[in-house]
Amino acid sequence: MMLLEENQIAFQSDAGLTFDGVKDYSRQIAEMMGLGSDSEFLQAGVRTVLDIGCGFGSFGAHLVSIKLMALCIAGYEATGSQVQLALERGLPAMIGNFITRQLPYPSFSFDVVHCAQCGIPWDKKEGMLLIEVDRLLKPGGYFVLTSPKSKPHGSATGTKIRNMLTPLEQFPEKICWSLIAQQDETFIWQKTADAQCYSSRKQNDVPLCKGHDASYYQALSPCIIGPSSKRWIPIQNRSSSSELSSAELALHGKYCSNLFLSSCTCTFVFLLSCKCNPRRWLYLARVSPEDFFEDLQGWKLALKNYWSLLTPLIFSDHPKRPGAEDPLPPFNMVRNVMDMNAHYGGLNAAFLEEKKSVWVMNVVPVTSRNMLPLILDRGFPGVLHDWCEPFPTYPRTYDMLHANGLLSHLSSERCSLMDLFVEMDRILRPEGWVVLYDKLGAIELARAHATQIRWGARVIDLQNGSDQRLLICQKPFLTK
Numbered sequence: 001m002m003l004l005e006e007n008q009i010a011f012q013s014d015a016g017l018t019f020d021g022v023k024d025y026s027r028q029i030a031e032m033m034g035l036g037s038d039s040e041f042l043q044a045g046v047r048t049v050l051d052i053g054c055g056f057g058s059f060g061a062h063l064v065s066i067k068l069m070a071l072c073i074a075g076y077e078a079t080g081s082q083v084q085l086a087l088e089r090g091l092p093a094m095i096g097n098f099i100t101r102q103l104p105y106p107s108f109s110f111d112v113v114h115c116a117q118c119g120i121p122w123d124k125k126e127g128m129l130l131i132e133v134d135r136l137l138k139p140g141g142y143f144v145l146t147s148p149k150s151k152p153h154g155s156a157t158g159t160k161i162r163n164m165l166t167p168l169e170q171f172p173e174k175i176c177w178s179l180i181a182q183q184d185e186t187f188i189w190q191k192t193a194d195a196q197c198y199s200s201r202k203q204n205d206v207p208l209c210k211g212h213d214a215s216y217y218q219a220l221s222p223c224i225i226g227p228s229s230k231r232w233i234p235i236q237n238r239s240s241s242s243e244l245s246s247a248e249l250a251l252h253g254k255y256c257s258n259l260f261l262s263s264c265t266c267t268f269v270f271l272l273s274c275k276c277n278p279r280r281w282l283y284l285a286r287v288s289p290e291d292f293f294e295d296l297q298g299w300k301l302a303l304k305n306y307w308s309l310l311t312p313l314i315f316s317d318h319p320k321r322p323g324a325e326d327p328l329p330p331f332n333m334v335r336n337v338m339d340m341n342a343h344y345g346g347l348n349a350a351f352l353e354e355k356k357s358v359w360v361m362n363v364v365p366v367t368s369r370n371m372l373p374l375i376l377d378r379g380f381p382g383v384l385h386d387w388c389e390p391f392p393t394y395p396r397t398y399d400m401l402h403a404n405g406l407l408s409h410l411s412s413e414r415c416s417l418m419d420l421f422v423e424m425d426r427i428l429r430p431e432g433w434v435v436l437y438d439k440l441g442a443i444e445l446a447r448a449h450a451t452q453i454r455w456g457a458r459v460i461d462l463q464n465g466s467d468q469r470l471l472i473c474q475k476p477f478l479t480k
Contacts, residue, residue, distance in 0.1 A: 022058045026066075029144055032181035032188050038066060045235030047379045050110040050136060053118030054093065057086035064091060064359075071110075071381045073103070074118075084394040090335045092359055092381040095392035098132050102218045104384040107225045108138045109376045111235045116146040127171045128220040131206060134175050135225055140193035140234035143177070146186045174205040175224050193234035195227035216366050216384045231373060244377060246289050252374045292344065299346035300353055306402075306435055309460070309472055310334075334358055334399045338391075338427065341365060341406040342382060345375040361398070363391070368409060387423075388415035395426050400433045407442035421449045425475065434473035443469040454478075 030038040033046075041047075047068060051060050054072035063070040073096035074082040086093035096103050099120075113133050115122075122129055122145070133143055145168070168187070172179065176192040192198075198208060209223040226232075230251050238248070335358060339347050342362035351358045362382035364372040375382040385391055387410060401424055410420065424434065434455070436446055443459055450457040450473045460470040 022062045025059065025146075026062055028183060028186065029188065032183055032186065033142065034180075041066065041068060045140065045238060046111045046142070047235075047238075048110045048376065049112040049114055052113065052115045052120060054082050054086055055116070057082070057089050057091050057093070059114070059116065060086060060091050060093075061089060069379050069381055073097075075099075081394060084397065087336070087393070087397045090359070092336075092361065093393075094361070094383060095394075098129065098220065100220065102132055102220060103136065104216050105136060105376070105382075106370075106373045106384075107135050107229065108231045108233075108373075109136050110141065111138055112142045112144060113137055114144045116144075122168060125220065126222070127174070127206070128222055130168075130171060131175065131222065131224055132220055134177070134191060135221070137191045138235045138238075139191060139227070139232055140236055141191050142180075143189045143191070144186065145189075174201070176201065193236070195232070198226045216386070231377075238377070244292070244374075248377060249289055249292060249374075251377075252371070295344050295346045296349050296353070299350040302437075303347065303350040303354060305462075309470075310433055310435075334433070336361065336398055337400040337402055338363060338398045340387070340401060340403040341368065341409065342371070342375060343369075343404070344371055345378055345380045345382065347402060348375075348380045349378070365406070365409065387420055390423055391427060393427060396429045398427050398432065399429055400435065401428055402435045404437045407436065407438045407446055411442065417445060418449050418452070421446070421453055425453050425455075428475045430475055430477040432475050434471070434475070436471040436473075437468060438471075440467045440469050443471045446471055 026038040030036070030040060033044065035041070035044055049060075049063055049068055049070040051063075051070050051072045053074050054060050057072055060070035060072050070092065072083060072086045072091060072093035074093075075097040076095050077083075083093045083095050113136055120129060130143075137143065169179070172189050176194075176197040177189040178192070179187065180190045181188045207223045208226040209221060233251075337347070337351070337358055338361045339345075340363050342348070342360075342364055345360075345362045348360040348362055351360060360380065362372075362375045362380050363385050364370060364375070364382060366384050366386045370384070372382050372384055387406070407417065410417065428434065434450070436443065438446070447457050447459055450471070455473040455475055457471060457473045460472060462468065462470060
């Protein structure tokens with residue numbers, strides 16, 4: 001499954017799947033959905049996939065190759081980690097487990113939730129694990145379940161599989177799912193795109209949720225999100241590109257980051273923000289097509305500036321620099337980036353515009369404007385996170401960390417800036433890069449912390465007449 005080629009590890013495309021191969025498996029899923037081939041996923045509204053228990057990441061790697069966004073999640077593993085392996089292959093992945101809690105994504109986040117031998121006991125907890133899948137799926141989205149290969153009748157494994165599948169034949173109807181296809185060990189359910197289904201259900205079916213949808217590691221919910229949300233739009237009616245239409249942007253006209261809806265005293269900071277009390281924030285983010293376009297243009301310029309600063313440094317002293325006979329440097333030395341304060345996901349969009357082979361994990365701090373629904377609607381990977389806590393990933397898994405305005409934002413939080421830098425050092429690979437853009441005071445303090453943890457650091461004045469500064473850091477490769 002893994003082949004050593006000189007100083008690199010190569011993966012067979014079929015690794016981790018027990019059937020005829022990942023390409024055949026992907027084509028089979030497409031045909032079960034009524035498509036001609038998996039090349040038609042985008043046309044059918046399938047753009048984002050949550051791959052639970054992704055194994056060696058081969059299915060996700062194939063989906064990425066056909067321009068889909070596949071995010072792998074799996075529980076923490078002391079050895080043989082699926083998430084760590086996927087990240088080393090250059091694929092989006094993070095540690096996540098919703099056996100007891102919801103995943104840190106808002107409702108209607110993914111077009112497909114996929115589980116191939118993922119080990120989740122879907123028949124347990126009175127269906128609440130399937131309810132969580134329903135919360136994550138967009139209307140018209142698909143749940144793809146592939147069970148292990150069938151065992152001889154009467155065997156313990158075969159009995160266990162049958163016991164799991166029996167409630168799956170009954171429960172989906174209670175949450176307005178329909179089984180659209182079954183072939184061999186693969187089952188596909190589709191979430192309804194018809195809002196009338198929820199009003200015509202039986203009295204003993206799963207109730208509809210009341211109130212706000214909180215999505216940061218809340219307890220599993222026994223209710224489902226109905227069609228009352230403005231984001232309840234079938235996947236077939238959504239934009240197939242990261243450039244959202246005016247109507248889709250209007251859905252994000254107002255969005256709340258927390259449950260606290262008490263009276264506010266409003267001040268203008270970056271956009272409109274309302275401070276309710278020292279620990280409770282409500283942010284109203286008005287997103288217009290003009291703001292969206294200007295944001296993208298600004299990030300395209302910023303990315304060019306970043307790359308002009310990093311590229312000479314990366315290839316001047318780097319031990320893997322190309323020889324004099326090489327025409328171009330290997331730009332894929334930065335393969336993944338964590339944007340620690342992603343705003344609209346503009347840095348991610350700029351990377352795509354520049355056609356750089358880099359994927360971005362867009363992190364939205366839980367106390368900032370919650371633009372994660374917009375980021376996910378653009379087809380980008382993203383997650384909510386509290387930067388006073390460790391990020392759910394393994395050590396040394398990102399090549400570059402970026403944050404715009406995060407240091408000033410965290411200055412009033414309960415955690416120290418030094419704790420944040422220690423966590424960043426854990427996440428960053430040796431010889432990885434950190435790019436921070438913030439106010440001068442925050443940048444000077446950050447440079448002091450960077451020096452303490454033995455990073456190389458330099459402050460750059462952008463000569464634009466503002467008090468903003470850029471801090472470029474590199475984590476050294478320590479042999480002792």
